[in-house]
Amino acid sequence: MSRRICIPLLVTALLLWLSGVEALQAGAAKQLEIFSWWTAGGEAEGLNALFSVYKKKYPDVEIMNAAVAGGAGAAAKAVLKTRMQGGNPPDSFQVHGGAELIETWVKTGFMEPITSLAQTEGWLKVIPKDLVEMVSYQGQVYAIPANVHRGNVLWYNKRIFDQNNLKPPATWDDFFKVAETLKGKGITPLSLGDKLKWEAAHLFEDILLATLGPEGYNGLWTGKTSWTGSGVKRALETFAKALQYVNSDHAALVWDQAAQMLIDGKAAMNVMGDWVAGYFTAKGWKPNVDYGFLPAPGTKGSFVIVTDTFGLPKKAPHREQALNWLRIVGSKEGQEAFNPKKGSICARTDCDKAKFDVYLQSSMADFARDKLVPSEVHGSAAPETFATEFNDILNVFVTRRDVGAAQKALQEACVRAKMCK
Amino acid sequence: MLRISLDRLIAIALLLPSLVAVGIFVYGFIGWTAYVSLSNWNTFVPDLSFAGLTNYLALMRSFRFQADLRNTLIFTFTFLAASLGIGLLLAVLLDQRVRGEAVFRNIFLFPMAISFIVTGVTWQWLLNPSTGVNLLFDQVGLGFLKSRWYTDPSIAIFSVVLAAVWQMSGFTMAMYLAGLRGVPDELLEAARVDGATEWQVYRYVILPLLHPVTLSAVIVLGHISLKIFDLVYAMTGSGPAFSTDVPGVFMFETTFRGNRFAEGAAISMIMLLLVAILIVPYLWYTMRTEAGP
Incomplete structure (x- = not known):
């Protein structure tokens, strides 16, 4: 009888004691906890490269990698939000620059500005102004961009295009001509995998940019361009037409399986961000040999930015180490170590081109020259509230193709997110 | 007398921690969720001002939530x-x-020993329209059985049902088997002596005796299916035009992706209500039968 009571009591006491010891240790040693959703492939390799640069400079700091797996950070963001609201932030965390950073974390008072750090480290001189603006609020800088991905790229299987004497389309009109030819030969013109919903929204975002131009596109997020206007109507109609040329099993696939269709020769084209280039490289597919690339139809001269940034949470437990981490993330050395592995380009414009492959070099050239516009689907252009509804509305549109209903729903979502009146 | 009260004291002392834990972590949090669902907390910063039934009304109007309930x-x-x-x-x-x-x-x-996540991933592959069982049907000449499975909005939800049934029918089998073994042989003998056919034995003797088993199975499976999240999330996500979306997935995305905490709480409360509709009559029934003669 007494043993039955004693054992659970002992176990409980032991657990309490252990958790106490752990808490003490956390306070004693020099530590740095970095939160991200980079857990696999080139992303994890890039993160580790950053860690080793940090280790070289600060060998006495123990780095805790608090990465949470899951594509596009869906699971990681839920964990992060719980931790932040519970007053238990990591020392620094991965967040998309733009609305996701500003609306979710800065305006709500969770972040500390790092403007003086940005000035002393000279970041403001080497990072394009448009990009600095995406991580700033009321004149203060709140995060340092680690990398830049491009969202608006058309990828195509070179062999299929060569065999059929086709030219990759520069506009959506060209696209439909090419697609008709390909369809006639029994090849799926455009591959899509929209099981996770955002992939279809990503394609539509590029069509919006093509139809409205960068000015009109940016106006969507400030209420200047109307969701119920003729521009969005035309974009939705183009989207509906493009959907006639995609693979029929698109709802069963995710983005990398859609990219795989190009490698397998099952589809000719794919519109996706340039993480696809990283996927192709991992599969041994070479740029300009096996696959070709150009800006998504009608978006030449615009560069849709998807940027991962790191900032400083207000209650960061190891502030000193966190500031050093930001110094590494923003440094030329850090960005040159991270980006070739991650398959993205530097947020700085002074990185050594020789360290990057053919595709990334061309992306670097465009980045320096093009008009930079934020991505809605990847959290930079609009609050997360809107981004979630945007995905939902387009998910319904892909099946129903009801332009009027989609426009009405988008307008309502815009009002709910307080972007328009 | 003293002995009894000491026993009682120990009993209460031992029960107290779990009572307190259940009180806080189950009922306390249900109360908190109900409170949040009536507030204006639809941004990342807590805003607990009273909003009445606004969140519930917004849900009822939402196309996605209507699809979820259906x-x-x-x-x-x-x-x-x-x-x-x-x-x-x-x-x-x-x-x-x-x-x-x-x-x-x-x-x-x-199959019951496998987690719903594994089941979901496996059936996602099996029912993939271009690489799954459709290929098998082609090869054995059963091409007419081919289907677009969960990519076809009109039948997508049944693909998920297929996976769930595969996983849980073994469980109901085990329960019924235990029930069948518990039927006294004398009753069966008596029925046969009276000239009942084997069908009549099942229809009028065995099946009525299995009612309690059916009731338990309905309760267990019913609350799983009303709260289902992991299987759907792993297998199809929301599906084309929300054809496989369920309240659990909607709640997760609304709360943690869209930062609409009050609406997420409202979805949770409706889920609780749905489960309560199933569970409460059962609890009432068992309490009555236990208390009765």
């Missing part, structure tokens, strides 16, 4: 019917004292 009802009914039917059939077959009964029993029970 899907939940279809899923629950078909899943329950199929699991109970197949479970009972398998149990009756196994009860015929077949050879290698233990082997079959384990084969049918094994």
